[in-house]
Amino acid sequence: xxxxxxxFPTDEAAVRxxxxxxxxxxxxxxxxxxxxxxxxxxxxxxEPPMSLEGGALxxxxxxxxxxxxxxxxxLSIGTTTSARMSRFTEPLIRDHGARAIMGKxxxxxxxxxxxxxxxxxxxxxxxxAAALQTTQIVEIEQVEWEDLMPExxxxxxxxxxxxxxxxxxAHGRSLYExxxxxxxxxxxxxxxxxI
Amino acid sequence: xxxxxxxxxRQAVEDAAAELYVWSLKDIPSDLRDALGAALERETHKVxxxxxxxxxxxVAVADEGxxxxxxxxxxxxxxxxxxxxxxxxxxxxxxxxREGTRRATLDHPLRSNTVxxxxxxxxxDNTGHRIPHVHWEFVPDWDGLDxxxxxxxxxxxxxxxxxxxxxxxxVKAVKRFVLDSIVGAGGKxxxxxxxxxxxGGSADLAMHLxxxxxxxxxxxxxxxxxxxxxxxxxxxxLNETGVxxxxxxxxxxxxxxxxxxxxxxxxxxxxxxxxxxxAARRATAHVSAGGEVAMDRDA
Ligand code: SF4
Numbered sequence: 219x220x221x222x223x224x225x226f227p228t229d230e231a232a233v234r235x236x237x238x239x240x241x242x243x244x245x246x247x248x249x250x251x252x253x254x255x256x257x258x259x260x261x262x263x264x265e266p267p268m269s270l271e272g273g274a275l276x277x278x279x280x281x282x283x284x285x286x287x288x289x290x291x292x293l294s295i296g297t298t299t300s301a302r303m304s305r306f307t308e309p310l311i312r313d314h315g316a317r318a319i320m321g322k323x324x325x326x327x328x329x330x331x332x333x334x335x336x337x338x339x340x341x342x343x344x345x346x347a348a349a350l351q352t353t354q355i356v357e358i359e360q361v362e363w364e365d366l367m368p369e370x371x372x373x374x375x376x377x378x379x380x381x382x383x384x385x386x387x388a389h390g391r392s393l394y395e396x397x398x399x400x401x402x403x404x405x406x407x408x409x410x411x412x413i
Numbered sequence: 414x415x416x417x418x419x420x421x422x423r424q425a426v427e428d429a430a431a432e433l434y435v436w437s438l439k440d441i442p443s444d445l446r447d448a449l450g451a452a453l454e455r456e457t458h459k460v461x462x463x464x465x466x467x468x469x470x471x472v473a474v475a476d477e478g479x480x481x482x483x484x485x486x487x488x489x490x491x492x493x494x495x496x497x498x499x500x501x502x503x504x505x506x507x508x509x510x511r512e513g514t515r516r517a518t519l520d521h522p523l524r525s526n527t528v529x530x531x532x533x534x535x536x537x538d539n540t541g542h543r544i545p546h547v548h549w550e551f552v553p554d555w556d557g558l559d560x561x562x563x564x565x566x567x568x569x570x571x572x573x574x575x576x577x578x579x580x581x582x583x584v585k586a587v588k589r590f591v592l593d594s595i596v597g598a599g600g601k602x603x604x605x606x607x608x609x610x611x612x613g614g615s616a617d618l619a620m621h622l623x624x625x626x627x628x629x630x631x632x633x634x635x636x637x638x639x640x641x642x643x644x645x646x647x648x649x650x651l652n653e654t655g656v657x658x659x660x661x662x663x664x665x666x667x668x669x670x671x672x673x674x675x676x677x678x679x680x681x682x683x684x685x686x687x688x689x690x691x692a693a694r695r696a697t698a699h700v701s702a703g704g705e706v707a708m709d710r711d712a
Binding site: 298348352397402409 | 588596646
């Protein structure tokens with residue numbers, strides 16, 4: 219269980235080096251994305267107006283305030299449940315070169331194949347820890363598709379973003395699956411006898 | 414509208430609701446802080462510890478910066494205990510709670526989450542048809558009002574489960590259902606939190622009771638000793654599953670299990686589970702018949 223400091227955007231080799239159970243802190247830039255953003259890219263076939271190449275994508279719907287000069291100030295930026303966006307994993311990594319998907323609760327197990335094949339990881343954030351995460355976002359540098367507010371495409375500059383846990387790695391391993399399998403085994407083997 | 418007393422009271426309730434909603438989102442109760450602290454002390458799993466430490470840091474950052482603990486402002490759920498002699502009708506109390514919610518949302522501003530269920534059109538102010546929802550309790554021989562605000566996030570509310578079990582399968586089936594539900598929920602409801610369980614009544618009452626259960630302070634027990642025993646047993650069983658903080662493994666899957674029960678039909682055995690995440694936000698105001706308001710973070 220190693221700790222890694224990564225600067226994003228990054229390359230395939232950097233995420234392939236991560237193992238399930240490792241922790242990660244991110245420097246550089248991350249991209250905010252959510253259901254509506256991905257529906258526009260993949261179901262409506264629109265080219266994203268910002269490059270996702272090498273990117274770390276965060277499942278989020280930020281609460282922001284618009285400043286007089288048109289820029290946005292973060293009020294509370296947290297993370298949403300990822301499972302319902304699982305189907306976008308393959309095209310995000312294969313066609314757009316994204317390297318990390320960040321959210322809470324995990325992607326569905328079928329995302330493990332694409333993560334392994336095309337070189338990507340799922341990093342679990344501490345869900346609900348928005349107060350902390352908001353302070354780790356130094357600046358909202360770019361906002362595209364403002365009509366989808368708050369599900370726009372966001373580019374954040376971050377400092378010490380994390381901790382994140384490598385929950386699904388590029389080697390086919392998912393901590394969620396391991397934990398679920400172990401919990402089911404415990405229920406069947408010991409706990410069901412106690413109830 | 415109404416007498417001077419009614420107008421004063423209505424305003425007091427509205428102001429209290431507005432304050433409760435924002436306050437509960439920023440400053441979590443002592444019992445919850447203690448339970449999260451105890452969880453960190455107990456936790457032996459490395460990833461689990463890291464997550465619990467981060468939750469602590471997050472709470473401290475929210476305290477220092479007067480920030481929202483979590484970004485999900487949820488759906489404001491209110492629990493109103495109305496004394497039989499409180500001089501404002503519940504219809505007006507409900508109106509004041511709605512107005513307070515709306516005002517807090519627009520003034521702070523808070524993220525609005527409410528949409529029409531079919532068209533998904535947002536209302537923009539965290540109110541809507543039948544929202545916020547108010548749970549009522551009427552108290553004889555009393556002239557006060559207690560309002561508790563419990564903003565409930567969607568990550569945990571989506572992890573709600575109901576099953577109409579067979580009476581012959583008894584409490585064993587209840588326990589199994591709770592275990593399967595919480596293990597199946599995994600990391601989605603931001604564990605470790607409070608598991609609310611409603612047993613008995615009818616389908617609607619069971620879920621209503623589960624929702625009441627999550628609004629109790631962490632570690633309180635049902636006054637019925639048999640039900641309290643079930644709470645402790647379920648808490649131990651759930652923590653033995655190893656699901657852990659954020660569903661990534663560890664000793665702490667839940668902070669507490671609260672069970673509420675009602676009598677039921679001879680051929681019914683309903684069980685409902687309502688999950689409340691670690692950010693189990695909650696704040697109360699006590700309103701006197703004269704309109705004095707005392708805020709209480711820990712009730
Ligand atoms: S489940 Fe709770 S802690 Fe997690 S994001 Fe939702 S409201 Fe916040």
